[in-house]
Amino acid sequence: MSAAPLPVSQVALNVFSALLEARTGQRIASYRSWRIDTALKPLLRTHGLDTLDQLVTLLLDGNDPRIGDQIVDALLNQETSFFRDAPIFDLVVEAVAGVEAAGRRPRIWCAGCSTGQEPLSLAILFAERVDTGGTMPEIVATDVSDAAVARTRAGRFNQFEIQRGLPIRRMMRWFDADGDDWVAKPELTRSVAVRRQNLVSDRPPAGAFDLVLCRNVLLYLSTEAKAEVFERFATAIRPGGTLVLGAGETVIGQTRLFEPSRTLRGFYDRVAVPAVQRRVA
């Protein structure tokens, strides 16, 4: 028997959406209220609460600073899979080929890496090329969620996660079984540096990047928040470097700092623009 949905009061919705948007830029209006119910149910259980209104009270009491983080973590959409939109990964290799040819080790930032499937897919692809003389780029993976950061570091996946997008031969080569889970080999996790970083309020990881992947992260950000994130990306990506967004996401009409790549679809080139012209009028 499935439990009846929890009543979601408007007050609770307002508080949670304000919290999530303030912390991450993500707007909850785009989620339906059942998602909030489902997402927060485990948290209610952990704290022995019955309703979302009680959770609001606990949050506003301010006695436990972790509650806010836990709510934000639970509300973030962390949907991902290995080799999501698979053709993109080969294009990433192509996009950094020039850097490699110039004798430099490419630097890639995976922004909004969720539970690690995206940076590990990159690591697998590049590691397999090392056998034939390719270089392993420096891969930095970040996410605002502590839980996501911890999971990316651990590289541990359950049976459902490991079977989404990952060809069996790659699983055999790059993962070890541990109970019912599958754990990425240390050589793989070692090649990804993982940090917590909030795209709307924290500085990007240090140094200039050749390519930034930020897929399926900015979808629910307001136009202003998006423009700010693009500004940050522009400081993090070297001129001529590349920004990769998710399928159906674009920079067009949002910023002048990036232009669609002439050669690679869905890829955007960092262009040099005078500061005064940066924002789209």
Add this chain to the structure above:
Amino acid sequence: MKTCLVVDDSKVIRKVARHILETLDFTVTEACDGREALEACLVSAPDVILLDWNMPVMSGMDFLRALRESAIPSRPKVVFCTTENGMAYIRAAIEAGADEYVMKPFDRDTLESKLQIVGMA
């Protein structure tokens, strides 16, 4: 439309798999064991075979070896779908010529993803 042969001695699994495959636009046929599956393939080979391991009469492995040695002109993709989830089993299946491997229990996303990987969805 693409065709898929579901080989499993469990009626429930065949039904679940059929349902998912039909929503993915496959024409589905069924077999209860390796022998039945081999006979079906000799008549008309499907594009892809979803194959259980442990079955009476003829196991999935014996079927796969027989299939790969048979004179069937087409080369159906073979996706194992089994509760044998250890690395040794997976390796044996791939070495015997399986194209992909689904560890049970599976859901729609898993099946769709694996069929995409073998170029079938």
